[in-house]
Amino acid sequence: MKRLVETVLFWIVVGLIWEFGVRWSGTPDYVLPALSQVFEAGWQMRAQLLSDTLATAWEVLAGFALALAGGLLIGLLASMSSIARRTLYPLVTALQSMPKIALAPLLIVWFGYGFASKLAAAVLFAFFPIVIATMGGLAGVPRNLDEHFRALGASPAKTFWYLRLPAALPSLVDGLKIATPLAVIGAIVGEFIGSEAGLGHLIVFATSNAQTSLSFAAILMVTVLAMLFYWAVDLVSRGVWWRGVTV
Amino acid sequence: MAHANILLSALPGSEAITPVHPTKCDATPRAMISAEKVGKRFGSRGSADAFCALKDVSMQIRQSEFVSILGPSGCGKSTLLRMVAGLVPCDDGRILVGREPVVAPVPEIGVVFQTSNLLPWLTVGANIRLGAKMRKMPRAQIDARLPGLLDTLGLTQFADRYPHELSGGMRQRAAIGQILLLEPNVMLMDEPFGALDALTRDRLNVELLRIWQHSTLTVLLVTHSIHEAVFLSDRVLVMSERPGRVLHDVQIDLPRPRQPDEIKSDPRYGEYVSDLSRMMGVF
Numbered sequence: 001m002k003r004l005v006e007t008v009l010f011w012i013v014v015g016l017i018w019e020f021g022v023r024w025s026g027t028p029d030y031v032l033p034a035l036s037q038v039f040e041a042g043w044q045m046r047a048q049l050l051s052d053t054l055a056t057a058w059e060v061l062a063g064f065a066l067a068l069a070g071g072l073l074i075g076l077l078a079s080m081s082s083i084a085r086r087t088l089y090p091l092v093t094a095l096q097s098m099p100k101i102a103l104a105p106l107l108i109v110w111f112g113y114g115f116a117s118k119l120a121a122a123v124l125f126a127f128f129p130i131v132i133a134t135m136g137g138l139a140g141v142p143r144n145l146d147e148h149f150r151a152l153g154a155s156p157a158k159t160f161w162y163l164r165l166p167a168a169l170p171s172l173v174d175g176l177k178i179a180t181p182l183a184v185i186g187a188i189v190g191e192f193i194g195s196e197a198g199l200g201h202l203i204v205f206a207t208s209n210a211q212t213s214l215s216f217a218a219i220l221m222v223t224v225l226a227m228l229f230y231w232a233v234d235l236v237s238r239g240v241w242w243r244g245v246t247v
Numbered sequence: 248m249a250h251a252n253i254l255l256s257a258l259p260g261s262e263a264i265t266p267v268h269p270t271k272c273d274a275t276p277r278a279m280i281s282a283e284k285v286g287k288r289f290g291s292r293g294s295a296d297a298f299c300a301l302k303d304v305s306m307q308i309r310q311s312e313f314v315s316i317l318g319p320s321g322c323g324k325s326t327l328l329r330m331v332a333g334l335v336p337c338d339d340g341r342i343l344v345g346r347e348p349v350v351a352p353v354p355e356i357g358v359v360f361q362t363s364n365l366l367p368w369l370t371v372g373a374n375i376r377l378g379a380k381m382r383k384m385p386r387a388q389i390d391a392r393l394p395g396l397l398d399t400l401g402l403t404q405f406a407d408r409y410p411h412e413l414s415g416g417m418r419q420r421a422a423i424g425q426i427l428l429l430e431p432n433v434m435l436m437d438e439p440f441g442a443l444d445a446l447t448r449d450r451l452n453v454e455l456l457r458i459w460q461h462s463t464l465t466v467l468l469v470t471h472s473i474h475e476a477v478f479l480s481d482r483v484l485v486m487s488e489r490p491g492r493v494l495h496d497v498q499i500d501l502p503r504p505r506q507p508d509e510i511k512s513d514p515r516y517g518e519y520v521s522d523l524s525r526m527m528g529v530f
Binding site for chain 2 (some may be wrong): 025144145147148149150151152153154155156162166242245246247
């Protein structure tokens, strides 16, 4: 309770500094609007803001889900076969080194202005941390436990379900935490390049019309969206409590 | 060779129960484990880091016998144990368990390692069941045996705890419980008490002996501790420095059942300890 009060007080102070800092310094509102102006602009355009938030949220969630499915699949393949590991791992590393933002204009060419290109961008950004985390987690199973399961004559399938998967989960949820904000970034980048909806679209639209307050309102919504999403993933990851527990 | 009921009846303080093998030392002549001129090399032949870990190791272990292997660090005693377990292949010679050569892990054998190898995400009870589950033991059979086993090991109140909530000694008990639930004919132990404090170690030695005494289990134990080897074993095999060979085969003629205070005040106990120390080159 005390901690909650402290947190709330902190944010109120930050908000007040923003509000009065802008007013007293006489900063023009097209450069940095006061917080109250941001809320006002957001409220006036609330229908637009809400529909754009939902559009972006959908892109982020779908992109994250696809990246998770694909990342797990590739990570599993790489951990199961040495050929897959020798071929896929260098490929994944090379692709990860590539600045994914450079691909964004091409995604518009390939997938159009609509939902599909934003989905592709979110997947592209979120995919690699998940693959790497899956591979790392599955490869990092302690040798003594591997040997123990071998001595028990456990089948590969049972060894996977009872040992390898749970042992990989801490690493995997770390990867998910990294991938979460990246999925948001991917969706916004996709919307920046070319789109008809979404918070990224709203930011570009508002800024080019000198509606800086609305632009800030959209940025706040992106932030809230990303935070909520991160909290949800964090909540799930707390189920994996055995990180770093050695017995 | 079902010793389940006998094993589970080995409750604390049950000295009144007649041991299955009152004369274990001169039990059946049939060899349970036999190693015939076993050799093991590591590294590819001719390469700079290649070395011979074991050379011409031969040993015979009878059914229900308790045998310890003593040897200096790096003499290959753990490797030998892993070869008996079917975890490491032989390069020369062969190892028989029963009548079959060992080429892979077999259900007759259970292995207890120095690390308890419990899974942190499972409760102690679930961990003990895990081995039996991996070996496809029917659930009803596991359910029937578990309570008695937990009782024998003094783990009943800890069954729903997680391994990290337990002391090292308790964890090692659980590890032994996991293997006992499998009802193996042979239990291989690789320095199972090596990481424990002296008091816990002594206590677990007594418990291990009690469980073994009331079963037909054959135990092959790798240890660093001369005292532990003498206290527990029917026979102690002393291995040489690398490449490991069996240098001495010492019969321990101390009465059973053994109690620590009685045994340790027996003059022969001290003699065995000093003889083995000399063989090990301690002095």
